[in-house]
Every structure is written in C-alpha cells, then in structure tokens.
Amino acid sequence: MLSELVKNELKRIVGTANAAFAREELLCYSYDATNTLYPPDAVVFVKSAEEVSLILKMANSEGFPVIPRGAGSGFSGGSLPVEGGVVISTERMNGIIEIDTENLTAVVEPGVVLWEFQQEVEKKGLFYPPDPSSLRFSTLGGNIAECAGGPRAVKYGVTKDYVLGLEVVLPTGEIINTGVRTAKGVVGYDLTKLMVGSEGTLGVVTKATLKLVPLPEATRTLLAVFPDLKDAATAVSGIIKAKVIPSTLELIDGVSLKCVEEYAKAGLPEAEAVLLIEVDGSREGVVKDSEVVERICMEYGAQSVKSATGKDEVRDLWKARRAISASLFRVKPNKINEDVVVPRASIPELIGGVREIADRLNLTIACFGHAGDGNIHVNVMYDKTNPCEAKAAEDAVTEVFKLTVELKGTISGEHGVGVSKARYLSLELKPEAIEAMKRIKAAFDPNGILNPGKIFPKKAAEEGAYMVGAEAASGVPATGL
C-alpha cells in the first residue's frame, strides 16, 4: 500500500494525467503472457529519465517496489508486480529519436514497438534483425531487458548483438550512459551487456543506441514437408553442415501444424513436421542457397520442398507460424510454454526425449521453434482442473529441463527466468554462480526495490503465487496466449 504522500508525489513527478490508481486501471497492468494476476498499487506513464530517477529515489527512501513494464507480453512473469508497488510503464516514452544512415545506428526510447521501428528502418533501406514473434506488440525496452530473439537469430543473432549503448536509470536513481556509438569500445566493464537480458532488475532503460545493418537485397521462403519429425530435426544440422546459413530455420511439429491450420487456415499441409526456411542475401546467392537447402531436405527425407510464390504467401506462412502459440489452446485449456535450447546437433535427441516424456506421462507436448539455433518451444498442454494432469505437466517440465541440461543446453533461450523459472535456476547454474549474480544485484540495488521477486524469488513469490512453469494459479483462468 502506498501512502497518500507517495501518491501525491508520484502525481507531481509525472503529472496527474500520467498516474493511475483506480482498481480497473491497475488491473490492466497486473498480468503478462503467463496469465498471472498481481495488481500494482499504482501505474505511472513516464516520459523521461529524470522522472524515472525521481521515482526510484523516492522508492528507496519510502521503501516500495518499482516494476518496469513495456507491453507486458513477457512469458516468464518479468513485469508482474509480485510484491505490489509502482509499475513504470514506458508506453508513452515511444519516440524514435534518430536513424543515422551514415553510421548505421538508431537512437530510440524504450516504449517503441519493435514492428514500428523495423518499418521506419526499412524505409531507409536498413534492417534491424531481432524478430521475436511478439514483434507487432512488444517494445524495444522489453526486448532489451529480455534479450529477445526470434527466427532470424540463426543468422543474425539476438537483441544483445544490436545494442551499442544505453541510457539507464539505476535502481538508486542515478542516470548513467553505457556503451558506445561506435563499432568498437572497451573502456571499463561492459555494462551494456550486463543490462541486456537483466529482466528489469538492474536498471530502467530510458534510451538505447542500436546497430543497424543493410537490408538484404533478396529473400526466398521455402516450406519442406517431412513424414518423420526426427528426419526434419536432423535436416536442420544437415543444412548448416552444407555451409548455408539460412536467415530463418523453423521447425513445426505435427501437433502444432494441425492446431494452427485449423485456426489460421494458411494452407499448411498435414504432416509429422515441416521446416519453414528463409534464405536472404544477393539475388544470385539466394537462388544458389535455396537450391542447396532443397537438395539437403530431400536427402534427409522430405516428401516435398516448395518455394513460396509472392508476398501474400510468405505473409500467410509467417502469420501462421506466429499464431501457433495461441492456436495450441485447441488441444487443452492450459499450457506451459518453455523455450529450451540445445546444441543444434542435439535437436533430434531433444525431440525424441520430449516425445518419450509425453508418451510416458500421457500428455500432449507440442514442439516448434527456432531449430536453426537449437531453440525449441516445448509446449506442455494440460487441464489444470485435473490435478493428476497438472502434476504430470509439472513433472514433464522438470524432465524436459533435466534433459536439456544433460544435452549441454540452456533452460531458456528467450523468455528469461522471471518468476516462472526461478525455481529451476540451480538445475543449470552452480550455487557459486547464483551467489555471484546475487552480489551484482545487491551492488546495483542495495534496498532491493527494483523488480523484486524476479530471477531470485523471495519467499512470497515462491509460495503458491504460481502453479507450474509459466502457468498461473492466481484464481484467474488461463486463456488466450
């Protein structure tokens, strides 16, 4: 609960029109894509680093939590006010300050929606590759805090590869600049890299300098249909071994295909698996690379490989790909969506292991995702009103994580730890590494006011606040995403 004094001070800092305290307004900022509900005590719509600084200084002196929030599309509970407090929404801090076509950089505010930024950049013949499937609504601030990645990571990398420098307000209120506007820079510790992916626990990003690259001359999209899921998974390494790095290399299994086709009607085939592959570069290079990709897919057991003709077909294929997550609720009302990553060559083993876990625990587990970089979205479908099934789903997640770590992978490639994966941290990290991370957090945030209960949850967030994995037990039915 905030005192009247704090509420009045918040209104003074951001202006009355930019501060919300009414229950119905707070409700809109109490959830993310995990469908978990934690209402904040206030929401403020900031417009400058100075406002953020004043709020954080007051949070330290008055002792209330502050939670940065972009679009609230996170899959791990990062923007949830699990201990109440003040949500800092960046949605009104959404200016593209500069696109520098000579130095191939851009300066942006954190609330800019990724898609809108990409459109502006592409108008100038430039390219900002990070492409999480949430690109139509997620913000650059949220992308930076989660180090978001997408299909193009296989060739172009993820958000951290494009952040040159940041303006950040530290949890104690100081405004600092990290990084450089140049291609190189090694002065002091790399605070930019530390901030990227820190899930809003080490500072609030108020400005970012991003790297741009030239827009590729040509792109071609291919759909390879496989009667066997493992063959499709094996073909992924086959393509890379043939020295072609596609700009996207997505695997979609039969369960996901069926669901998304019924939902999006994109003309996808009925099959055990497909690979959705895109190659880009010069016109000649694209023709050559797609010939290699087609040949390799056929060698690894594809029944057909089709090249998309025209922009509409390409758009429909990607629309369908991005709709998979939502379409899976046709199978069961609840879902745990994990985003494990294994070395590319281990994908067939991972997929085989997940199939075995699903059969043994009598669950439907849909697999799809960025196979090109070893990142598979493992979606455990269940009905939480059935306690046996809910327990089986939780067991399945633990087994999938253990398998991933055994295969020398990581339990999250994109979604972060937030609250949903905090309990699994020690599966992957040694206690000494977790301790070192906690010391970094304490050095930046001695009073623990910025986004508490994330990554290293406090008791309150651990006990009964969520049910399993990325699913909720807040009494609010899980729907939608």
Ligand SMILES: Cc1cc2nc3c(=O)[nH]c(=O)nc-3n(C[C@H](O)[C@H](O)[C@H](O)COP(=O)(O)OP(=O)(O)OC[C@H]3O[C@@H](n4cnc5c(N)ncnc54)[C@H](O)[C@@H]3O)c2cc1C
């Ligand atoms: C349908 C769907 C598909 C998705 N696909 C992908 C995908 O392909 N790849 C992927 O990586 N993710 C994906 N996501 C997850 C999510 O969209 C990303 O994590 C995204 O980067 C979150 O952005 P946001 O603006 O919604 O941030 P929020 O959800 O609002 O916040 C996420 C985290 O960032 C912090 N944060 C937000 N803004 C700031 C700031 N200015 N300063 C400091 N911290 C801040 C928050 O505190 C929180 O910890 C998907 C989500 C959905 C719903």
